[in-house]
Amino acid sequence: MQKVTIWLAPVILGSGFIWAVGLPAQEEASSDGPDYTNGTELQRPLDYREWTFLSSSLNLTYIDESGASESRPELFQNVFVNPSSYRSFMDSGQWPNETVFVLEIRRSSQEETLSAGGQFQSNLVALEAEVKDSRFSDGWAFYDFGVAGSLRDASPPLEGERVAGCIACHTDHTAVERTFVQFYPTLIEIARQKGTLKPGF
Protein backbone atom coordinates (compact mmCIF):
# COMPACT_ATOMS: atom_id res chain seq x y z
CA MET A 1 0.00 0.00 0.00
CA GLN A 2 1.22 3.43 -0.83
CA LYS A 3 -0.19 6.43 0.94
CA VAL A 4 0.61 10.12 0.79
CA THR A 5 -1.21 13.26 1.62
CA ILE A 6 -3.48 14.81 -0.93
CA TRP A 7 -1.07 17.67 -1.35
CA LEU A 8 1.82 15.47 -2.27
CA ALA A 9 0.30 12.70 -4.32
CA PRO A 10 3.00 10.63 -6.02
CA VAL A 11 1.31 10.69 -9.37
CA ILE A 12 4.11 10.66 -11.92
CA LEU A 13 3.49 12.54 -15.11
CA GLY A 14 5.85 12.78 -18.03
CA SER A 15 6.48 16.48 -18.13
CA GLY A 16 4.11 18.36 -15.87
CA PHE A 17 5.82 21.34 -14.41
CA ILE A 18 7.68 23.90 -16.49
CA TRP A 19 9.72 26.50 -14.69
CA ALA A 20 9.04 30.09 -15.40
CA VAL A 21 12.36 31.32 -16.69
CA GLY A 22 13.56 34.68 -15.49
CA LEU A 23 11.13 35.21 -12.63
CA PRO A 24 9.62 38.71 -12.80
CA ALA A 25 9.74 41.01 -9.83
CA GLN A 26 7.27 39.99 -7.20
CA GLU A 27 4.21 42.06 -6.46
CA GLU A 28 4.22 43.94 -3.22
CA ALA A 29 3.67 41.43 -0.46
CA SER A 30 0.85 41.74 2.06
CA SER A 31 2.14 41.69 5.63
CA ASP A 32 1.06 38.08 6.19
CA GLY A 33 2.01 36.73 2.76
CA PRO A 34 4.90 34.47 1.77
CA ASP A 35 8.42 35.22 2.95
CA TYR A 36 11.17 34.08 0.59
CA THR A 37 14.90 33.55 0.75
CA ASN A 38 16.78 33.91 -2.52
CA GLY A 39 13.55 34.81 -4.26
CA THR A 40 11.90 31.39 -4.31
CA GLU A 41 12.72 29.47 -1.12
CA LEU A 42 9.65 29.77 1.06
CA GLN A 43 10.46 30.40 4.69
CA ARG A 44 8.46 28.13 6.96
CA PRO A 45 5.84 30.39 8.59
CA LEU A 46 6.40 30.33 12.33
CA ASP A 47 3.05 31.86 13.21
CA TYR A 48 0.73 29.82 11.00
CA ARG A 49 -1.14 28.55 14.06
CA GLU A 50 -2.41 32.13 14.41
CA TRP A 51 -3.56 32.20 10.80
CA THR A 52 -7.12 31.46 9.77
CA PHE A 53 -8.14 27.83 10.14
CA LEU A 54 -10.00 26.44 7.13
CA SER A 55 -10.80 22.90 8.23
CA SER A 56 -9.58 19.64 9.61
CA SER A 57 -10.00 16.19 8.13
CA LEU A 58 -9.15 12.66 9.18
CA ASN A 59 -7.39 10.18 6.90
CA LEU A 60 -8.07 12.25 3.81
CA THR A 61 -5.15 10.64 2.01
CA TYR A 62 -4.66 8.86 -1.27
CA ILE A 63 -4.80 5.13 -1.13
CA ASP A 64 -3.87 3.20 -4.22
CA GLU A 65 -5.83 0.33 -5.64
CA SER A 66 -4.14 -2.28 -3.51
CA GLY A 67 -6.49 -1.10 -0.77
CA ALA A 68 -6.21 0.19 2.74
CA SER A 69 -4.09 -1.45 5.35
CA GLU A 70 -5.26 -1.93 8.91
CA SER A 71 -1.85 -0.84 10.08
CA ARG A 72 -1.80 2.60 8.52
CA PRO A 73 -1.60 5.40 11.07
CA GLU A 74 -4.61 7.62 11.47
CA LEU A 75 -3.80 11.20 10.56
CA PHE A 76 -5.56 14.51 11.03
CA GLN A 77 -4.89 17.26 8.49
CA ASN A 78 -5.35 20.92 9.43
CA VAL A 79 -5.32 23.64 6.79
CA PHE A 80 -4.52 27.26 7.62
CA VAL A 81 -4.44 30.29 5.30
CA ASN A 82 -2.92 33.74 5.78
CA PRO A 83 -5.64 36.00 7.23
CA SER A 84 -5.64 38.75 4.59
CA SER A 85 -6.20 36.17 1.84
CA TYR A 86 -9.03 34.60 3.83
CA ARG A 87 -10.78 37.95 4.06
CA SER A 88 -10.23 38.50 0.37
CA PHE A 89 -11.82 35.13 -0.42
CA MET A 90 -14.81 35.94 1.79
CA ASP A 91 -15.34 39.07 -0.34
CA SER A 92 -14.71 37.60 -3.78
CA GLY A 93 -14.70 33.79 -3.73
CA GLN A 94 -11.22 33.89 -5.22
CA TRP A 95 -7.70 33.71 -3.84
CA PRO A 96 -5.41 36.72 -4.33
CA ASN A 97 -1.89 36.26 -5.58
CA GLU A 98 0.50 35.36 -2.70
CA THR A 99 -2.09 33.39 -0.78
CA VAL A 100 -0.29 30.89 1.46
CA PHE A 101 -1.87 27.65 2.67
CA VAL A 102 -0.20 25.56 5.34
CA LEU A 103 -1.10 21.90 5.65
CA GLU A 104 -0.34 20.53 9.09
CA ILE A 105 -0.47 16.76 9.53
CA ARG A 106 -0.89 15.36 13.02
CA ARG A 107 -1.23 11.95 14.57
CA SER A 108 -4.62 10.92 15.85
CA SER A 109 -4.77 9.68 19.44
CA GLN A 110 -7.67 7.85 20.99
CA GLU A 111 -9.41 9.03 24.11
CA GLU A 112 -10.29 6.11 26.35
CA THR A 113 -11.41 7.69 29.59
CA LEU A 114 -13.87 10.44 28.80
CA SER A 115 -15.16 9.26 25.48
CA ALA A 116 -14.26 5.79 24.30
CA GLY A 117 -13.12 5.83 20.72
CA GLY A 118 -13.07 9.61 20.39
CA GLN A 119 -10.08 10.82 18.41
CA PHE A 120 -8.03 13.92 19.09
CA GLN A 121 -4.96 15.49 17.54
CA SER A 122 -1.55 14.82 19.01
CA ASN A 123 2.04 14.97 17.68
CA LEU A 124 2.97 16.84 14.56
CA VAL A 125 3.89 14.57 11.64
CA ALA A 126 4.69 16.87 8.72
CA LEU A 127 4.24 20.36 7.35
CA GLU A 128 3.63 21.41 3.74
CA ALA A 129 2.55 24.56 1.92
CA GLU A 130 0.90 25.75 -1.26
CA VAL A 131 1.24 29.31 -2.56
CA LYS A 132 -0.64 31.11 -5.30
CA ASP A 133 2.22 32.66 -7.21
CA SER A 134 1.85 34.21 -10.64
CA ARG A 135 5.57 33.74 -11.28
CA PHE A 136 4.96 30.03 -11.88
CA SER A 137 3.53 28.72 -15.12
CA ASP A 138 0.65 26.97 -13.39
CA GLY A 139 0.11 29.92 -11.06
CA TRP A 140 0.70 27.86 -7.94
CA ALA A 141 3.73 26.45 -6.15
CA PHE A 142 4.07 23.63 -3.64
CA TYR A 143 6.51 23.29 -0.76
CA ASP A 144 7.53 20.57 1.66
CA PHE A 145 9.01 21.46 5.05
CA GLY A 146 9.61 17.83 5.91
CA VAL A 147 8.72 15.78 8.93
CA ALA A 148 8.48 16.66 12.60
CA GLY A 149 11.77 16.61 14.43
CA SER A 150 13.67 17.71 11.37
CA LEU A 151 11.52 20.44 9.86
CA ARG A 152 13.33 22.61 7.35
CA ASP A 153 13.39 26.37 7.94
CA ALA A 154 12.75 26.92 4.24
CA SER A 155 11.72 24.87 1.24
CA PRO A 156 12.40 25.39 -2.45
CA PRO A 157 9.35 24.95 -4.66
CA LEU A 158 8.85 21.30 -5.54
CA GLU A 159 10.01 20.46 -9.06
CA GLY A 160 9.62 17.81 -11.71
CA GLU A 161 7.85 14.60 -10.80
CA ARG A 162 7.27 15.69 -7.20
CA VAL A 163 5.20 18.69 -8.21
CA ALA A 164 3.55 17.13 -11.23
CA GLY A 165 1.35 15.02 -8.99
CA CYS A 166 0.43 18.04 -6.88
CA ILE A 167 -0.57 20.03 -9.94
CA ALA A 168 -2.50 17.18 -11.54
CA CYS A 169 -4.57 16.55 -8.43
CA HIS A 170 -5.05 20.21 -7.60
CA THR A 171 -6.20 20.75 -11.18
CA ASP A 172 -8.56 17.81 -11.50
CA HIS A 173 -10.11 17.44 -8.05
CA THR A 174 -10.39 20.91 -6.53
CA ALA A 175 -13.55 22.95 -6.25
CA VAL A 176 -12.05 26.46 -6.57
CA GLU A 177 -8.85 27.28 -8.47
CA ARG A 178 -6.21 24.86 -7.14
CA THR A 179 -7.77 24.50 -3.69
CA PHE A 180 -9.97 21.90 -2.03
CA VAL A 181 -12.71 24.33 -1.06
CA GLN A 182 -15.17 21.43 -1.08
CA PHE A 183 -13.58 20.40 2.23
CA TYR A 184 -13.69 23.91 3.78
CA PRO A 185 -17.28 24.26 4.96
CA THR A 186 -17.31 28.01 5.54
CA LEU A 187 -15.78 28.73 2.14
CA ILE A 188 -17.80 26.54 -0.18
CA GLU A 189 -20.93 28.56 0.46
CA ILE A 190 -19.07 31.78 -0.37
CA ALA A 191 -17.76 30.24 -3.60
CA ARG A 192 -21.30 29.17 -4.49
CA GLN A 193 -22.61 32.70 -3.88
CA LYS A 194 -19.80 34.27 -5.89
CA GLY A 195 -20.02 31.78 -8.74
CA THR A 196 -16.42 30.64 -8.44
CA LEU A 197 -17.02 26.91 -8.03
CA LYS A 198 -15.83 24.72 -10.88
CA PRO A 199 -18.43 22.76 -12.81
CA GLY A 200 -19.45 19.62 -10.97
CA PHE A 201 -19.30 21.22 -7.52
Place this chain on the structure above:
Amino acid sequence: MQKVTIWLAPVILGSGFIWAVGLPAQEEASSDGPDYTNGTELQRPLDYREWTFLSSSLNLTYIDESGASESRPELFQNVFVNPSSYRSFMDSGQWPNETVFVLEIRRSSQEETLSAGGQFQSNLVALEAEVKDSRFSDGWAFYDFGVAGSLRDASPPLEGERVAGCIACHTDHTAVERTFVQFYPTLIEIARQKGTLKPGF
Protein backbone atom coordinates in the same frame (compact mmCIF):
# COMPACT_ATOMS: atom_id res chain seq x y z
CA MET B 1 -27.79 5.75 24.66
CA GLN B 2 -27.31 9.30 25.69
CA LYS B 3 -24.67 11.44 24.09
CA VAL B 4 -23.72 15.05 24.50
CA THR B 5 -20.65 17.08 23.84
CA ILE B 6 -17.96 17.26 26.44
CA TRP B 7 -18.81 20.86 27.13
CA LEU B 8 -22.41 20.16 27.93
CA ALA B 9 -22.38 16.86 29.72
CA PRO B 10 -25.75 16.13 31.31
CA VAL B 11 -24.28 15.12 34.63
CA ILE B 12 -26.81 16.19 37.19
CA LEU B 13 -25.45 17.30 40.52
CA GLY B 14 -27.48 18.32 43.50
CA SER B 15 -26.34 21.86 43.92
CA GLY B 16 -23.36 22.62 41.72
CA PHE B 17 -23.52 26.15 40.55
CA ILE B 18 -24.10 29.09 42.82
CA TRP B 19 -24.76 32.42 41.24
CA ALA B 20 -22.58 35.30 42.17
CA VAL B 21 -25.05 37.79 43.56
CA GLY B 22 -24.59 41.41 42.60
CA LEU B 23 -22.10 41.03 39.79
CA PRO B 24 -19.23 43.48 40.20
CA ALA B 25 -18.24 45.80 37.43
CA GLN B 26 -16.40 43.98 34.71
CA GLU B 27 -12.73 44.53 34.07
CA GLU B 28 -11.82 46.45 31.00
CA ALA B 29 -12.40 44.16 28.03
CA SER B 30 -9.73 43.35 25.50
CA SER B 31 -10.85 44.16 21.98
CA ASP B 32 -11.45 40.51 21.11
CA GLY B 33 -12.97 39.47 24.44
CA PRO B 34 -16.60 38.71 25.32
CA ASP B 35 -19.37 41.06 24.26
CA TYR B 36 -22.39 41.10 26.58
CA THR B 37 -25.95 42.31 26.42
CA ASN B 38 -27.51 43.26 29.75
CA GLY B 39 -24.25 42.47 31.50
CA THR B 40 -24.34 38.68 31.27
CA GLU B 41 -25.89 37.57 27.96
CA LEU B 42 -22.98 36.61 25.76
CA GLN B 43 -23.33 37.81 22.19
CA ARG B 44 -22.55 35.05 19.73
CA PRO B 45 -19.15 35.99 18.23
CA LEU B 46 -19.60 36.45 14.49
CA ASP B 47 -15.91 36.37 13.68
CA TYR B 48 -14.81 33.35 15.70
CA ARG B 49 -13.66 31.59 12.52
CA GLU B 50 -10.91 34.23 12.42
CA TRP B 51 -9.91 33.51 16.01
CA THR B 52 -7.09 31.17 16.92
CA PHE B 53 -7.82 27.53 16.26
CA LEU B 54 -6.84 25.22 19.13
CA SER B 55 -7.70 21.81 17.78
CA SER B 56 -10.23 19.54 16.17
CA SER B 57 -11.45 16.18 17.39
CA LEU B 58 -13.79 13.50 16.11
CA ASN B 59 -16.50 11.93 18.23
CA LEU B 60 -15.03 13.24 21.45
CA THR B 61 -18.37 12.99 23.20
CA TYR B 62 -19.66 11.43 26.35
CA ILE B 63 -21.22 8.05 26.02
CA ASP B 64 -23.00 6.60 28.99
CA GLU B 65 -22.61 3.07 30.24
CA SER B 66 -25.27 1.67 27.95
CA GLY B 67 -22.59 1.81 25.27
CA ALA B 68 -22.17 3.30 21.85
CA SER B 69 -24.74 2.99 19.14
CA GLU B 70 -23.82 2.28 15.56
CA SER B 71 -26.35 4.84 14.46
CA ARG B 72 -24.90 7.85 16.23
CA PRO B 73 -23.76 10.58 13.84
CA GLU B 74 -20.06 11.23 13.54
CA LEU B 75 -19.19 14.72 14.71
CA PHE B 76 -16.12 16.89 14.47
CA GLN B 77 -15.51 19.47 17.20
CA ASN B 78 -13.43 22.58 16.52
CA VAL B 79 -12.28 24.82 19.35
CA PHE B 80 -11.34 28.47 18.79
CA VAL B 81 -10.08 31.02 21.33
CA ASN B 82 -9.87 34.81 21.12
CA PRO B 83 -6.40 35.70 19.81
CA SER B 84 -5.21 37.96 22.64
CA SER B 85 -5.92 35.21 25.18
CA TYR B 86 -4.08 32.68 23.03
CA ARG B 87 -1.00 34.89 23.02
CA SER B 88 -1.31 35.36 26.75
CA PHE B 89 -1.42 31.58 27.26
CA MET B 90 1.65 31.11 25.07
CA ASP B 91 3.50 33.49 27.41
CA SER B 92 2.22 32.24 30.74
CA GLY B 93 0.50 28.85 30.40
CA GLN B 94 -2.60 30.41 31.97
CA TRP B 95 -5.79 31.94 30.64
CA PRO B 96 -6.50 35.61 31.38
CA ASN B 97 -9.87 36.70 32.65
CA GLU B 98 -12.35 37.18 29.77
CA THR B 99 -10.89 34.41 27.66
CA VAL B 100 -13.59 33.15 25.27
CA PHE B 101 -13.63 29.65 23.81
CA VAL B 102 -16.01 28.74 21.02
CA LEU B 103 -16.87 25.10 20.43
CA GLU B 104 -18.10 24.48 16.91
CA ILE B 105 -19.66 21.09 16.20
CA ARG B 106 -19.86 19.90 12.61
CA ARG B 107 -21.07 16.82 10.80
CA SER B 108 -18.49 14.47 9.40
CA SER B 109 -18.85 13.56 5.73
CA GLN B 110 -17.06 10.75 3.99
CA GLU B 111 -14.91 11.24 0.94
CA GLU B 112 -15.39 8.39 -1.50
CA THR B 113 -13.63 9.53 -4.65
CA LEU B 114 -10.22 10.81 -3.71
CA SER B 115 -9.66 8.93 -0.51
CA ALA B 116 -12.06 6.16 0.44
CA GLY B 117 -13.10 6.46 4.05
CA GLY B 118 -11.46 9.82 4.64
CA GLN B 119 -13.61 12.10 6.76
CA PHE B 120 -14.03 15.84 6.33
CA GLN B 121 -16.10 18.51 8.04
CA SER B 122 -19.42 19.57 6.59
CA ASN B 123 -22.56 21.21 7.99
CA LEU B 124 -22.61 23.08 11.26
CA VAL B 125 -24.50 21.26 14.01
CA ALA B 126 -24.23 23.46 17.10
CA LEU B 127 -22.27 26.27 18.72
CA GLU B 128 -21.31 26.66 22.38
CA ALA B 129 -18.97 28.85 24.39
CA GLU B 130 -17.01 28.93 27.62
CA VAL B 131 -15.74 32.15 29.20
CA LYS B 132 -13.30 32.71 32.02
CA ASP B 133 -15.19 35.24 34.08
CA SER B 134 -14.22 36.20 37.60
CA ARG B 135 -17.78 37.41 38.28
CA PHE B 136 -18.91 33.79 38.60
CA SER B 137 -18.29 31.75 41.71
CA ASP B 138 -16.46 29.02 39.81
CA GLY B 139 -14.61 31.58 37.70
CA TRP B 140 -16.00 30.22 34.44
CA ALA B 141 -19.32 30.47 32.61
CA PHE B 142 -20.85 28.29 29.90
CA TYR B 143 -23.12 29.30 27.04
CA ASP B 144 -25.22 27.51 24.45
CA PHE B 145 -26.07 29.23 21.16
CA GLY B 146 -28.23 26.33 20.04
CA VAL B 147 -28.32 24.32 16.89
CA ALA B 148 -27.63 25.26 13.28
CA GLY B 149 -30.56 26.85 11.50
CA SER B 150 -31.82 28.46 14.67
CA LEU B 151 -28.69 29.81 16.33
CA ARG B 152 -29.37 32.37 19.02
CA ASP B 153 -27.71 35.78 18.70
CA ALA B 154 -26.97 35.72 22.42
CA SER B 155 -27.03 33.21 25.26
CA PRO B 156 -27.47 33.71 28.98
CA PRO B 157 -24.99 31.78 31.09
CA LEU B 158 -26.20 28.25 31.70
CA GLU B 159 -27.69 27.74 35.13
CA GLY B 160 -28.58 25.01 37.57
CA GLU B 161 -28.41 21.43 36.41
CA ARG B 162 -27.33 22.39 32.90
CA VAL B 163 -24.16 24.07 34.09
CA ALA B 164 -23.46 21.71 36.98
CA GLY B 165 -22.39 19.02 34.54
CA CYS B 166 -20.16 21.44 32.65
CA ILE B 167 -18.45 22.53 35.83
CA ALA B 168 -18.03 19.01 37.20
CA CYS B 169 -16.41 17.75 34.02
CA HIS B 170 -14.32 20.85 33.45
CA THR B 171 -13.11 20.56 37.04
CA ASP B 172 -12.34 16.85 37.11
CA HIS B 173 -11.05 16.07 33.62
CA THR B 174 -9.22 19.14 32.35
CA ALA B 175 -5.46 19.55 32.17
CA VAL B 176 -5.23 23.32 32.78
CA GLU B 177 -7.74 25.36 34.79
CA ARG B 178 -11.17 24.50 33.31
CA THR B 179 -9.89 23.72 29.83
CA PHE B 180 -9.07 20.52 27.95
CA VAL B 181 -5.50 21.52 27.11
CA GLN B 182 -4.60 17.83 26.87
CA PHE B 183 -6.46 17.88 23.52
CA TYR B 184 -4.74 21.06 22.23
CA PRO B 185 -1.36 19.84 21.02
CA THR B 186 0.37 23.21 20.71
CA LEU B 187 -0.73 24.29 24.18
CA ILE B 188 0.04 21.26 26.30
CA GLU B 189 3.77 21.69 25.76
CA ILE B 190 3.54 25.33 26.86
CA ALA B 191 1.63 24.32 29.97
CA ARG B 192 4.28 21.72 30.73
CA GLN B 193 7.05 24.30 30.36
CA LYS B 194 5.22 26.82 32.52
CA GLY B 195 4.24 24.31 35.18
CA THR B 196 0.51 24.93 34.87
CA LEU B 197 -0.62 21.36 34.17
CA LYS B 198 -2.72 19.75 36.86
CA PRO B 199 -1.30 16.69 38.62
CA GLY B 200 -1.80 13.58 36.51
CA PHE B 201 -1.14 15.30 33.21
